Amino acid sequence: MDIVSANRKRNFAGRILVASVLTAVFIFMFSLSPDSNSTKAFPRHEPGVTHVLVTGGAGYIGSHAALRLLKDSYRVTIVDNLSRGNMGAVKVLQELFPQPGQLQFIYADLGDAKAVNKIFAENAFDAVMHFAAVAYVGESTLEPLRYYHNITSNTLVILEAMAAHKVKTLIYSSTCATYGEPDKMPITESTPQKPINPYGKAKKMSEDIIIDFSKTTNMAVMILRYFNVIGSDPEGRLGEAPHPELREHGRISGACFDAARGIIPGLKIRGTDYNTADGTCVRDYIDVTDLVDAHVLALANAKPGKVGIYNVGTGKGRSVKEFVEACKKATGVNIKVEYLSRRPGDYAEVYSDPSKIRDELNWTARFTYLQGSLQIAWRWQKTHINGYGSHNN
Ligand SMILES: NC(=O)c1ccc[n+]([C@@H]2O[C@H](COP(=O)([O-])OP(=O)(O)OC[C@H]3O[C@@H](n4cnc5c(N)ncnc54)[C@H](O)[C@@H]3O)[C@@H](O)[C@H]2O)c1
Ligand SMILES: *[C@@H]1O[C@H](CO)[C@@H](O)[C@H](O)[C@H]1NC(C)=O
Numbered sequence: 001m002d003i004v005s006a007n008r009k010r011n012f013a014g015r016i017l018v019a020s021v022l023t024a025v026f027i028f029m030f031s032l033s034p035d036s037n038s039t040k041a042f043p044r045h046e047p048g049v050t051h052v053l054v055t056g057g058a059g060y061i062g063s064h065a066a067l068r069l070l071k072d073s074y075r076v077t078i079v080d081n082l083s084r085g086n087m088g089a090v091k092v093l094q095e096l097f098p099q100p101g102q103l104q105f106i107y108a109d110l111g112d113a114k115a116v117n118k119i120f121a122e123n124a125f126d127a128v129m130h131f132a133a134v135a136y137v138g139e140s141t142l143e144p145l146r147y148y149h150n151i152t153s154n155t156l157v158i159l160e161a162m163a164a165h166k167v168k169t170l171i172y173s174s175t176c177a178t179y180g181e182p183d184k185m186p187i188t189e190s191t192p193q194k195p196i197n198p199y200g201k202a203k204k205m206s207e208d209i210i211i212d213f214s215k216t217t218n219m220a221v222m223i224l225r226y227f228n229v230i231g232s233d234p235e236g237r238l239g240e241a242p243h244p245e246l247r248e249h250g251r252i253s254g255a256c257f258d259a260a261r262g263i264i265p266g267l268k269i270r271g272t273d274y275n276t277a278d279g280t281c282v283r284d285y286i287d288v289t290d291l292v293d294a295h296v297l298a299l300a301n302a303k304p305g306k307v308g309i310y311n312v313g314t315g316k317g318r319s320v321k322e323f324v325e326a327c328k329k330a331t332g333v334n335i336k337v338e339y340l341s342r343r344p345g346d347y348a349e350v351y352s353d354p355s356k357i358r359d360e361l362n363w364t365a366r367f368t369y370l371q372g373s374l375q376i377a378w379r380w381q382k383t384h385i386n387g388y389g390s391h392n393n
């Protein structure tokens with residue numbers, strides 16, 4: 001054979017080699033990452049990196065938690081089906097944390113056990129923060145099955161997937177609604193739990209399932225019972241934006257802002273003859289920034305084989321009247337207030353004893369100036385008249 005043809009042969013063999021190496025590389029990349037190569041990091045545990053699954057991460061509290069985790073260099077996977085959350089919140093996070101291996105969003109329904117199992121099979125989670133739920137007391141009395149399904153049954157799905165895939169740590173979003181109407185204030189973690197509505201009952205059942213299961217495994221569990229959550233990111237990147245159809249079930253801060261923006265004519269305060277200082281109901285308002293701090297501390301302090309249960313509140317009760325005054329000052333709008341008779345099922349006073357979480361996790365609420373928290377939230381509300389815009393794009 002002459003030199004030329006030998007060279008050609010070598011060239012040809014070289015090209016085949018390059019082509020097959022490239023093919024192998026591409027197959028390898030695509031097998032790891034169905035969507036883009038930026039998801040390569042998620043299927044593997046990495047020493048020094050804690051990968052947290054944030055369910056409900058497109059929602060109000062979950063998005064704030066994801067922001068905080070990302071800022072603290074955690075790896076985050078958000079799973080949400082946008083039934084109540086906003087893709088806009090996820091987009092804000094994606095823009096802030098675009099590096100490969102920082103954040104991925106998976107659109108899925110937690111009621112779909114097969115889909116959930118697939119997510120756990122394809123990702124190496126170190127911990128789960130389970131926020132996803134439906135969360136309106138009034139709605140829960142009208143549609144109890146929606147609550148037992150999307151709270152209790154979905155928590156079971158998550159637990160089963162965690163067990164099957166040996167995920168070691170769970171931080172669970174619970175609520176003061178699991179206590180019902182206690183005789184004694186403030187509420188401590190050992191106050192008897194006697195929930196009085198399907199929302200509180202569904203959360204209590206989830207807690208029971210988690211606690212029973214934890215006795216049989218080495219899972220590290222933290223159950224956080226939040227009081228009334230308010231506020232938003234002090235840097236104005238995220239806010240609270242419930243879908244418009246949920247307004248009627250809404251919480252007091254949303255209603256105040258809607259009144260200030262003229263979306264609703266004014267505020268209706270139900271009940272002025274409660275046995276409280278000014279006759280209106282008293283609640284414990286916890287700023288979302290403090291709440292998210294509590295989650296990070298809970299994650300850092302979770303111990304295998306142990307269940308930690310903590311109230312997350314300020315320990316201070318604020319009356320509805322006080323709240324409305326703070327909201328008027330924060331918004332600068334003289335919101336019209338109408339006083340009506342009591343709403344059935346409301347209780348006079350609810351506030352926490354936050355000493356356990358202070359003593360054990362060194363957590364205390366810092367954003368306890370109601371008007372300040374509302375001012376921050378109002379700034380976002382004012383500049384996001386339509387929330388995040390259309391909620392699923
Ligand atoms: N907001 C409060 O004052 C408060 C108080 C106590 C406890 N909590 C608890 O905190 C958690 C978060 O509440 P939030 O106020 O952020 O609510 P949210 O409605 O803003 O967020 C919940 C998120 O979960 C998602 N979700 C719901 N069902 C789902 C499903 N089947 N599959 C996938 N995603 C689903 C929704 O799309 C939404 O993004 C809830 O568990 C709630 O019970 C909230
Ligand atoms: C979200 O999940 C629920 C089940 O929990 C399902 O009924 C609903 O259709 C889903 N919503 C979307 C937008 O996928």
Ligand SMILES: *[C@@H]1O[C@H](CO)[C@@H](O)[C@H](O)[C@H]1NC(C)=O
Nearest residue numbers: 083084134145146147149150
């Ligand atoms: C919750 O469960 C019900 C079924 O009981 C379903 O119709 C609904 O879409 C689910 N999801 C939400 C977010 O309500």
Ligand SMILES: *[C@@H]1O[C@H](CO)[C@@H](O)[C@H](O)[C@H]1NC(C)=O
Nearest residue numbers: 293358360361362363364366
């Ligand atoms: C407790 O928290 C405070 C404020 O975050 C911090 O300055 C202090 O060092 C913490 N103490 C311990 C023992 O971790």
